Amino acid sequence: MSGDRHLIDMRSDTVTKPTPGMLKAMCEAEVGDDVLGDDPTVQRLQERVAALLGKEAGLYVPSGTMSNQLAVKAQTSPGDQVVLEDGAHIYRYEAGAPAVLSGVQLTCVEAPGGCLDWPRVAGALNGANVHCAPPSLVCLENTHNRAGGRIVPQEMVVAVGAGAHALGLRVHLDGARLWHAHVAGGLPLAELAAPADTVSVCFSKGLGAPVGSVLVGDRAAIAKAYRFRKMLGGGMRQSGLLAAACLYALDHHLARLAEDHARATAIAAGLDHPLLAVGHPVDTNIVIVDVDAPNGEAALVAHLGAQGVLALAFGPGRVRLVPNLQNRDQDIPRVIAALGSFAA
Ligand SMILES: *Cc1c(COP(=O)(O)O)cnc(C)c1O
Numbered sequence: 001m002s003g004d005r006h007l008i009d010m011r012s013d014t015v016t017k018p019t020p021g022m023l024k025a026m027c028e029a030e031v032g033d034d035v036l037g038d039d040p041t042v043q044r045l046q047e048r049v050a051a052l053l054g055k056e057a058g059l060y061v062p063s064g065t066m067s068n069q070l071a072v073k074a075q076t077s078p079g080d081q082v083v084l085e086d087g088a089h090i091y092r093y094e095a096g097a098p099a100v101l102s103g104v105q106l107t108c109v110e111a112p113g114g115c116l117d118w119p120r121v122a123g124a125l126n127g128a129n130v131h132c133a134p135p136s137l138v139c140l141e142n143t144h145n146r147a148g149g150r151i152v153p154q155e156m157v158v159a160v161g162a163g164a165h166a167l168g169l170r171v172h173l174d175g176a177r178l179w180h181a182h183v184a185g186g187l188p189l190a191e192l193a194a195p196a197d198t199v200s201v202c203f204s205k206g207l208g209a210p211v212g213s214v215l216v217g218d219r220a221a222i223a224k225a226y227r228f229r230k231m232l233g234g235g236m237r238q239s240g241l242l243a244a245a246c247l248y249a250l251d252h253h254l255a256r257l258a259e260d261h262a263r264a265t266a267i268a269a270g271l272d273h274p275l276l277a278v279g280h281p282v283d284t285n286i287v288i289v290d291v292d293a294p295n296g297e298a299a300l301v302a303h304l305g306a307q308g309v310l311a312l313a314f315g316p317g318r319v320r321l322v323p324n325l326q327n328r329d330q331d332i333p334r335v336i337a338a339l340g341s342f343a344a
Contacts, residue, residue, distance in 0.1 A: 008331045011312040013177075013206040013260070013285060013324040022208065022248045029244035033237050034060075035230075041240030045247050046214060052250075053199055054190030055216035059225050060243055064089075064176045066234050067200035067213040068139075069097045074217075074224035075170040075198065076136045078103030083124045084139040086110040087146035089174055101232070105133045113280065114147030116140060118159040125167070138164045141174040142192065143181050148280025148288040149264070151181045154192065161195025170221075171195060176202040176213070180284040183257040197221060206257055206285060207249035208325040211242045253325060260285040263323035263332050270336035275344055276300070279318055287321040288314060293344035300342055307338035 009015045018026065032038035046058035061067045068090050076082060082098060084091055086108040090098065098104050109116060109124045126132035140157060144150040157173075164171050173196035175181075182189045193199045198217035203209035215225055229235060236242075261284050268282045271289065275296070279288035289311075291300045297313040304311045304319075314320035321335065 005308055007308050007310060008335060009310045009326060010321040010323060010335065011310050012320075013322045014204050016204075016208040016325040018210055018245060019208065019325075021252060022245050025248040026241050026244045029240045031238040031240035034239045035235040035237055039238065039240040039243070041247070042243045045243040048247065048250065049201065049214040050216045052189050053193040053201070053216045055193065055199065056219045057222035058214045058216045059222050059229060060239060060246075061213050061215060061229055061234050062211060062236065064174070064200060064202040064205070064213045065094045065097065066229070066232060067202075067215040068094060068172070068174050069101050070215055070225040070228050070232075071172040071198040071200060071217070071221075072098050072104065072137065072139070073102045073228050074221050075172065076102050076104050079133055080104050080136040081107055081126050081133040082137045082139060083107045083109060083121050083135060085114050085116040085141065085144070087114050087144065088139060088141050089145055089176065090139050090141075092146065104137075113150045114141065114144030115150065115152045115156055116160060117156045118163040121160055122163060125169075135167075135169055137170045137172060139172045139174060140196065141176075143177045143284050143286075145176070145286065148282065149177065149180060149284035149286030150280060151185050151283045154185075154187060157192070157195045170197045172197065173199045175199050176205050177284065179254055180206060180257055180261070183255065184261050184284045198225075203246040203249050206260060206324060207246070207253045209242070209245040209249045212246050214246070256325070257285065259329075260323045260325075260327075263327065263329070264321075266332050267321060267323070267335055267339075270332070271339055273340055273342055276339060276342060285323055287323075289319045289321065289339065291317050291319060291342075291344075293317075296344065299344055303342050304338050307334070307341070309335050309338045
């Protein structure tokens with residue numbers, strides 16, 4: 001679409017389409033058969049991401065959901081207890097997979113802003129008692145999606161890692177948007193990843209690749225995840241085509257996440273309406289708008305849609321807007337005006 005009435009899609013940072021440069025990189029990718037273990041582009045991506053995150057090995061998988069679930073399955077046994085935050089993607093949005101694929105019992109702990117601290121984790125862990133599911137894994141999420149892209153304070157992540165490891169537990173970090181915590185908070189990716197044994201990062205969230213996540217960790221955990229990936233049907237053949245998009249995204253779309261963050265901050269700052277409020281502090285690229293009206297989330301999504309702005313209902317009275325690679329600076333005043341003209 002052209003002109004200034006083009007559709008502004010802020011439903012998610014996953015709605016991006018490959019740029020011409022990314023498509024070119026995909027077309028030129030050297031590929032092999034990754035199930036036979038000889039796709040050089042996939043190997044390059046796995047090694048690069050493992051090195052970036054300071055881990056021994058990496059595994060390219062089709063989605064963040066598969067990546068998280070492989071991490072759960074590789075680090076638990078059926079009947080184990082897994083502790084995580086109540087709003088965690090692994091619990092809320094992965095179709096009940098921990099119960100089905102790993103047979104684990106989740107203990108979900110509410111924490112302000114999704115920031116799970118060690119005392120809360122420690123308080124939720126089952127004791128060594130024949131009546132209880134034995135704890136084996138703690139999962140964290142950074143940035144926290146449901147908490148509006150919140151950056152979990154690193155000292156909290158470090159404390160959870162130390163506390164869990166002292167008890168012999170493993171730690172998985174769902175870092176679908178760890179890139180955003182890195183760009184907005186300034187800490188190196190390896191430092192953000194250090195407290196966890198395994199980390200999942202996504203290339204289709206904000207970075208603009210069409211498909212793919214990478215799970216990193218120690219060699220033994222990744223070897224287990226590799227077998228389970230095959231079991232779940234996640235072994236892909238000439239997947240270097242897709243991995244090339246991820247490599248391109250690391251080179252060209254990582255630093256620019258700062259633009260998305262600035263646009264999200266601008267939308268939150270520009271919100272001026274008696275029925276609308278910013279639901280969470282905007283740390284990164286996600287703006288949660290609370291709507292004080294009956295059926296407010298549907299009403300606001302419909303109103304914005306009529307103004308050419310696509311947003312997502314995100315629970316009762318909540319709407320999510322996620323600036324992304326597809327948006328432009330000139331979109332922001334239009335989004336602010338569309339929010340400002342809401343009539344319940
Ligand atoms: C989107 C998301 C995932 C899962 O990614 P998919 O590729 O959609 O399966 C996992 N964790 C978080 C925090 C996410 O936002």
